[in-house]
Amino acid sequence: MxxxxxxxxxxxxxxxxxxxxxxxxxxxxxxxxxxxxxxxxxxxxxxxxxxxxxxxxxxxxxxxxxxxxxxxxxxVARIVDAIGAAAAAILIVCVGPYAVGFATLI
Structure with missing residues (x-):
């Protein structure tokens, strides 16, 4: 809000x-x-x-x-907020599948 x-x-x-x-x-x-x-x-x-x-x-x-x-x-720090949103999106898209794949091996 x-x-x-x-x-x-x-x-x-x-x-x-x-x-x-x-x-x-x-x-x-x-x-x-x-x-x-x-x-x-x-x-x-x-x-x-x-x-x-x-x-x-x-x-x-x-x-x-x-x-x-x-x-x-x-x-609201707009620049930091935008950078954080972009970093979260990259993390979810790029690292997410590898994390799920690695978790299935354990």
Whole structure:
């Protein structure tokens, strides 16, 4: 099971930090992070406040995906996840028949 959060932030590192706070319950208002439209409204509001106070920070919306684990939500490392899936497929296709054949000899 995975969950996608749409987080208004300056960069992706800040978005992951905010998503971790939302996932752990430290930050409320999860409804602001469940759709890109709601997150866009929050980002627009934060940008207007920054302009009003003459702060040169612009927030945009980042997509952060979390996957459920036994001990809570973990971040999805897409490259490592894809490499692991490919390695598992190769192992099953190439090594599986030899393992079954060897097991029949024992």
């Amino acid at each position: 995975s969950r996608v959060l749409w987080v208004p932030a300056v960069d992706h590192a800040e978005a992951e930090s905010i998503a971790a706070g939302v996932g752990s319950g430290r930050l409320g208002h999860i409804e602001h992070y469940l759709s890109p439209e709601a997150a866009g409204r929050v980002a627009d509001h934060l940008n207007r406040v920054a302009i009003k106070h003459r702060i040169d920070i612009r927030r945009s919306v980042f997509r952060v995906e979390q996957r459920a684990g036994d001990d809570g939500w973990i971040w």
